[in-house]
Amino acid sequence: MDRWEEINTYAVRWIREAGERILASQKPLQIETKSDRNDLVTNIDKETEQFLIGKIRTTFPDHHILGEEGFGEDIRDTEGILWIVDPIDGTVNFVHQKVNFMISIGVYENGEGKLGYIYDVVRKELYFAEKGKGAYFNGERIPLLAQNRLEDTILALNPYCMVENRGIDPARLAALVRDVRGTRSYGSAALELAYVAMGRLDAYITMRLSPWDFAAGKVIVEEVGGVVTDVFGRPLDMLGNSSVFAGKPGLHEEILKRYLKGQE
Numbered sequence: 001m002d003r004w005e006e007i008n009t010y011a012v013r014w015i016r017e018a019g020e021r022i023l024a025s026q027k028p029l030q031i032e033t034k035s036d037r038n039d040l041v042t043n044i045d046k047e048t049e050q051f052l053i054g055k056i057r058t059t060f061p062d063h064h065i066l067g068e069e070g071f072g073e074d075i076r077d078t079e080g081i082l083w084i085v086d087p088i089d090g091t092v093n094f095v096h097q098k099v100n101f102m103i104s105i106g107v108y109e110n111g112e113g114k115l116g117y118i119y120d121v122v123r124k125e126l127y128f129a130e131k132g133k134g135a136y137f138n139g140e141r142i143p144l145l146a147q148n149r150l151e152d153t154i155l156a157l158n159p160y161c162m163v164e165n166r167g168i169d170p171a172r173l174a175a176l177v178r179d180v181r182g183t184r185s186y187g188s189a190a191l192e193l194a195y196v197a198m199g200r201l202d203a204y205i206t207m208r209l210s211p212w213d214f215a216a217g218k219v220i221v222e223e224v225g226g227v228v229t230d231v232f233g234r235p236l237d238m239l240g241n242s243s244v245f246a247g248k249p250g251l252h253e254e255i256l257k258r259y260l261k262g263q264e
């Protein structure tokens with residue numbers, strides 16, 4: 001068993017166990033706000049992060065951990081093996097809808113994505129990829145993404161892009177929305193990236209994410225030939241916030257050229 005296989009065996013076990021704990025929890029939900037009244041965190045987000053980080057620390061004491069809820073380390077660089085953990089991606093869905101929330105974990109080595117896990121807790125579905133070895137949905141290989149015409153595109157878009165926009169002219173986005181076949185918004189960046197990898201979505205655009213939102217999804221989408229950048233086509237910052245634009249090969253370039261580029 002190589003090093004990544006060993007890490008993978010543990011990671012899958014812990015993620016499924018964390019999912020079971022979330023589903024089985026009988027505790028009353030304690031909901032707090034973070035940066036604003038729509039930015040929610042619950043006791044279950046915190047407990048799940050503590051559970052996962054506890055396992056990682058005990059088993060791999062020399063690995064580094066970045067966690068959304070702050071139970072990891074204060075990470076300043078990407079040296080060594082770094083676990084990037086989002087215990088619940090889609091907390092607003094978790095609180096209000098009880099569906100479409102994910103456990104999302106990326107494992108990076110010296111800044112390069114090696115393993116990505118997105119676990120759909122309610123559906124008990126696992127999206128996984130290992131760099132260079134393909135992407136899998138519940139253990140079945142996900143096929144490489146095919147080309148897609150702009151007019152046949154299903155685009156996931158965080159509607160927030162239209163109201164408070166950091167950089168892209170909303171009129172350009174409106175033109176894109178008009179030109180594609182349909183738009184969707186699921187409220188979980190990890191799920192949206194997983195859907196891009198599956199070809200259920202052809203592209204996804206959002207204006208501000210943190211590394212824990214996209215660390216896993218980037219590995220999975222790239223492993224099926226998709227492209228993941230910021231909205232101007234630049235590489236994502238693994239230690240800071242970025243806009244994110246993921247899409248099928250070809251289509252990513254076309255959308256970038258026709259609607260997004262030149263505004264940075």
Ligand code: IPD
Nearest residue numbers: 088089090091092187188189213
């Ligand atoms: C959020 C979700 C959401 C995205 C937000 C994220 P959280 O993550 O991914 O889809 O639009 O920007 O913060 O807070 O539920 O883990």
Ligand code: CA
Nearest residue numbers: 040041068091
């Ligand atoms: Ca959050």
Ligand code: CA
Nearest residue numbers: 086089090213
């Ligand atoms: Ca998140």
Ligand code: CA
Nearest residue numbers: 068086088089
């Ligand atoms: Ca979260």
